[in-house]
Amino acid sequence: MSLLFKGGKIAAEEGPLVPGDVLVVDGVITAVGKKLEAPKGVRVVDVTGRIVAPAMFDSHVHFREPGQEHKEDLAHGSEAAINGGVTGVVMMPNTSPAIDSAGVVRTLLDKAAEVSRIPVYTSGCITKGRAGTELAGIDGMRKLGVTMLTDDGDPVVDPALLKNAMEYATPFGMFFASHCEVPELAGPRALNEGKVSYELGIKGSPACSEEICMDRDIRLAHAAGAHVHIQHVSSALGMETIRWWKERGVRVTAEVSPHHLIFNEDDIGDYDTHYKMNPPLRTEEDNAALLAGLKEGVFDLIATDHAPHSEFEKSQDFVTAPNGITGLESALVSLFDRFVVPGEFGWDLLVKRYSAEPRRMMGLPAVPIEEGKPAELIVFDPAGETTFTREFMKSKSANTPFLDQTLKGSVDLVLLGNEILLERD
Numbered sequence: 001m002s003l004l005f006k007g008g009k010i011a012a013e014e015g016p017l018v019p020g021d022v023l024v025v026d027g028v029i030t031a032v033g034k035k036l037e038a039p040k041g042v043r044v045v046d047v048t049g050r051i052v053a054p055a056m057f058d059s060h061v062h063f064r065e066p067g068q069e070h071k072e073d074l075a076h077g078s079e080a081a082i083n084g085g086v087t088g089v090v091m092m093p094n095t096s097p098a099i100d101s102a103g104v105v106r107t108l109l110d111k112a113a114e115v116s117r118i119p120v121y122t123s124g125c126i127t128k129g130r131a132g133t134e135l136a137g138i139d140g141m142r143k144l145g146v147t148m149l150t151d152d153g154d155p156v157v158d159p160a161l162l163k164n165a166m167e168y169a170t171p172f173g174m175f176f177a178s179h180c181e182v183p184e185l186a187g188p189r190a191l192n193e194g195k196v197s198y199e200l201g202i203k204g205s206p207a208c209s210e211e212i213c214m215d216r217d218i219r220l221a222h223a224a225g226a227h228v229h230i231q232h233v234s235s236a237l238g239m240e241t242i243r244w245w246k247e248r249g250v251r252v253t254a255e256v257s258p259h260h261l262i263f264n265e266d267d268i269g270d271y272d273t274h275y276k277m278n279p280p281l282r283t284e285e286d287n288a289a290l291l292a293g294l295k296e297g298v299f300d301l302i303a304t305d306h307a308p309h310s311e312f313e314k315s316q317d318f319v320t321a322p323n324g325i326t327g328l329e330s331a332l333v334s335l336f337d338r339f340v341v342p343g344e345f346g347w348d349l350l351v352k353r354y355s356a357e358p359r360r361m362m363g364l365p366a367v368p369i370e371e372g373k374p375a376e377l378i379v380f381d382p383a384g385e386t387t388f389t390r391e392f393m394k395s396k397s398a399n400t401p402f403l404d405q406t407l408k409g410s411v412d413l414v415l416l417g418n419e420i421l422l423e424r425d
């Protein structure tokens, strides 16, 4: 199959959008330039006014398989990714059973190869069953290609065990992703400790619960010579903690999620569980600090923490309802709507932080729109719009604050190699 994307603007991780045509022959970008002519038999896709960008990559998703397939599964999760312009994901291991051994990893990767149209990677647990008492089957998982170790959903409470794991796995080239939280401080993990928690009469989880653990995990990694990646940073001081350690040359990377950039505790309103996640939404000041941290490069990457839950589960009272919202389908469009449209940042940041850097963290090459590179790209319409109806979304769950909302921007086409995974009229 050969395609010529004609009349668009090309996005890259450095620099502004550049007008140019893109020729793809049998899954490889064979030419990029102005006014390319279509060779015989090439389908011309008119992308005038639209953006051709590297496809996105999400290094933090919960596909709930095995064990909670009523929320999400490999097939629906990966279709949700495609719907949002994402062509690769890393699953978190807080499934049931947990992804803590070669057996579970093998089963999952085999299943993914069968049902998913995009590459699906998985992280593995640090501790067996995420119970925090003994090490998981790290060596077996490593042999199947697992590089990221995490007990996401919970921290590893015992610092000696985490340091042991870091000393053991680092020489294999593995790295650690930390969900930071001090359980004794976090309370029922329902919302931020502050104005809104007092108003609603629910015990809140203070930002220091996250920041203390973050600092601890970075210190442990530093002592063990490990690379630690801090997941879903939610607070201004958390961002500053990462900056402080980075300035000292410690091997720490960090991610921020679209919801922690866009929403804050004031959005919870009348106990709306679509704004309940862990770490919780904090304050408007935190939103501003996280955005500044993203623009300054304190955050290496954006990841959604795509966390599907059924409508029934999210309809429970605010404390009982599970934490998390879906994100794969809305991430790119919502970041475009909230930040690119008002000029906070450009496509270069989106490409760098939500496509290139997460791939590099996973040891994968970035997918720039350049001659000779494999075609892994999206066509995005900045003049289009997306309404996140239940029908639009491919995820098994619809627990997103964007449900039934219309945002600016639309992912019109997703190409992976020789296959058009998505093409909207």
Ligand SMILES: [Zn+2]
Residues within 6 Å of the ligand: 152, 153, 154, 179, 231, 232, 278, 279
């Ligand atoms: Zn987490």
